[in-house]
Amino acid sequence: MAEAARPVAAAEGRAPLVSLRGVGKRFATGTEALRDVSFDVGAGAFVSLLGPSGCGKSTILRLIAGLAEPSAGDIRWTGTANGARPADIGFVFQEPTLMPWATVFDNVRLPLRLRGEGKSAVRDRVMATLRRVGLEAFAAAYPRELSGGMKMRVSLARALIVEPQLLLMDEPFAALDEITRSRLDEDLLALWQAERWTVVFVTHSVFESAYLSERILVMMPRPGRIAADIAVGAPYPRDAAYRTSPAYNAVCREASAALDAAMAGELAR
Amino acid sequence: MSERRDEEATRTRRRWFLAILVPVATLVVLVGGWQLYVSLSGVAFYILPSPGRVFETLIADWGILGPALVATLTLTFEALALAVVGGVLLAVLMAQSRWAELALYPYAVILQVTPVVAIAPLLLVWVPSTQAALLILAWIVAFFPILTNTAQGLKSVDHGLLALFDLYGAGRWRTLIHLRIPNALPYFMTGLKIGGGLALIGAVVAELAAGSSGRGSGLAFRLIEANFRSNAPRAFAALVLLSLTGIAIFFATSLISWLVLRRWHESAALRER
Numbered sequence: 001m002a003e004a005a006r007p008v009a010a011a012e013g014r015a016p017l018v019s020l021r022g023v024g025k026r027f028a029t030g031t032e033a034l035r036d037v038s039f040d041v042g043a044g045a046f047v048s049l050l051g052p053s054g055c056g057k058s059t060i061l062r063l064i065a066g067l068a069e070p071s072a073g074d075i076r077w078t079g080t081a082n083g084a085r086p087a088d089i090g091f092v093f094q095e096p097t098l099m100p101w102a103t104v105f106d107n108v109r110l111p112l113r114l115r116g117e118g119k120s121a122v123r124d125r126v127m128a129t130l131r132r133v134g135l136e137a138f139a140a141a142y143p144r145e146l147s148g149g150m151k152m153r154v155s156l157a158r159a160l161i162v163e164p165q166l167l168l169m170d171e172p173f174a175a176l177d178e179i180t181r182s183r184l185d186e187d188l189l190a191l192w193q194a195e196r197w198t199v200v201f202v203t204h205s206v207f208e209s210a211y212l213s214e215r216i217l218v219m220m221p222r223p224g225r226i227a228a229d230i231a232v233g234a235p236y237p238r239d240a241a242y243r244t245s246p247a248y249n250a251v252c253r254e255a256s257a258a259l260d261a262a263m264a265g266e267l268a269r
Numbered sequence: 270m271s272e273r274r275d276e277e278a279t280r281t282r283r284r285w286f287l288a289i290l291v292p293v294a295t296l297v298v299l300v301g302g303w304q305l306y307v308s309l310s311g312v313a314f315y316i317l318p319s320p321g322r323v324f325e326t327l328i329a330d331w332g333i334l335g336p337a338l339v340a341t342l343t344l345t346f347e348a349l350a351l352a353v354v355g356g357v358l359l360a361v362l363m364a365q366s367r368w369a370e371l372a373l374y375p376y377a378v379i380l381q382v383t384p385v386v387a388i389a390p391l392l393l394v395w396v397p398s399t400q401a402a403l404l405i406l407a408w409i410v411a412f413f414p415i416l417t418n419t420a421q422g423l424k425s426v427d428h429g430l431l432a433l434f435d436l437y438g439a440g441r442w443r444t445l446i447h448l449r450i451p452n453a454l455p456y457f458m459t460g461l462k463i464g465g466g467l468a469l470i471g472a473v474v475a476e477l478a479a480g481s482s483g484r485g486s487g488l489a490f491r492l493i494e495a496n497f498r499s500n501a502p503r504a505f506a507a508l509v510l511l512s513l514t515g516i517a518i519f520f521a522t523s524l525i526s527w528l529v530l531r532r533w534h535e536s537a538a539l540r541e542r
């Protein structure tokens with residue numbers, strides 16, 4: 001427990017974009033969702049938060065996004081120009097959360113529209129972003145005409161349209177089938193390598209976190225705490241061969257062991 | 270590929286054909302049976318007129334029934350229009366302000382649960398213009414479903430989308446315009462369909478209540494008047510016009526709903542087979 005309370009250093013050795021220090025969150029209902037969570041997210045890093053449901057992973061994302069306020073500790077934006085939360089944060093939810101009455105184009109355009117940018121001024125940007133996720137042919141389609149994986153791509157495009165400094169992803173592909181999910185994981189990784197936004201990726205899949213991230217923060221529940229900090233040394237690009245490599249297996253084993261230990265500690269209490 | 274599309278088109282045509290043919294056949298059988306019963310039993314026309322006689326009366330009395338139809342239609346659509354404006358504005362107000370909801374909603378419910386027939390005589394005394402009293406009565410009946418459905422739609426917004434609007438600093442106004450109002454559209458359409466039917470019922474009830482004051486000239490008033498004079502064919506003709514009006518309103522509101530929602534809402538989509 002003592003180790004978990006200490007700030008976890010940025011394992012990738014980059015200057016941190018955001019630092020959490022002793023962050024706790026207690027809901028109005030009295031439930032303690034997070035206790036004494038401290039870690040840095042390096043600028044340009046790909047960090048996964050791995051843990052069982054109910055361990056406060058999503059709450060951490062909401063706190064970082066500013067959608068909720070911590071009830072203890074603080075969140076410092078050390079890597080931004082003015083020390084404030086950047087305006088260009090992308091957020092991808094577990095569900096696609098698209099507006100069913102709007103076309104793919106208008107869904108992706110939403111963040112710009114809410115900032116008051118006109119339709120014709122942003123047309124090229126929207127189309128370019130749709131091309132990045134492979135959906136330029138579906139700009140005029142409505143969400144109900146798309147498959148689950150395509151809807152998730154629209155959701156990703158909507159997060160990327162703001163050219164985010166930080167991308168927060170809350171179990172984004174958890175509801176998809178295995179084949180679609182690994183395809184989206186690969187595409188996400190390719191985009192990240194090309195564009196290098198900072199990613200905080202919440203998942204409950206050991207394999208997904210081992211494939212994607214540079215660093216895995218394993219969490220334990222009730223209240224949510226960081227149980228382990230695992231660096232993933234494998235270089236990018238990570239192709240299909242990586243998924244069967246000894247390095248990948250070692251990471252999976254280490255993360256699984258950390259999860260088991262965290263859950264065992266939970267049960268013993 | 271094109272063969273399959275042809276097959277699909279044929280099936281669609283057949284479905285439409287059946288959807289029209291079956292109700293029409295039912296109508297023909299019912300009206301035929303009615304006509305047959307009247308001819309065979311020799312029942313007096315002032316008790317039960319034959320469909321043929323009702324139709325003849327409809328033509329012959331058009332000078333009286335036509336203006337009555339216009340009067341009832343005017344009252345119905347004015348009441349519906351006011352119900353749409355009032356219901357939607359109140360719903361938006363209640364969705365935007367908890368205070369407004371607490372202050373207004375109980376009274377909207379009271380207005381709704383109090384039988385309009387009971388309020389009618391009072392309103393006819395209080396409101397100087399009979400026409401205005403009729404309008405208020407029909408409005409009371411029609412606005413409630415529009416209010417409750419729209420309010421429900423404005424409130425039941427996806428939490429993820431709300432978080433997204435928060436994240437991009439949308440504020441109350443933009444959240445209302447770009448999220449809550451489009452989300453409420455299908456709910457509003459349900460309210461409109463119910464409210465459209467109720468506006469006609471409200472208009473009829475109001476006319477019946479005001480009938481004795483002798484200034485009404487709508488279809489319901491003509492129906493009562495024909496009853497008093499044992500003019501069954503005219504009463505039936507007025508009834509037929511009222512039914513046709515109700516059917517027309519139902520189809521019109523359904524068509525509007527389909528036109529507005531067909532691009533995106535599941536309720537308006539054909540299921541793929």
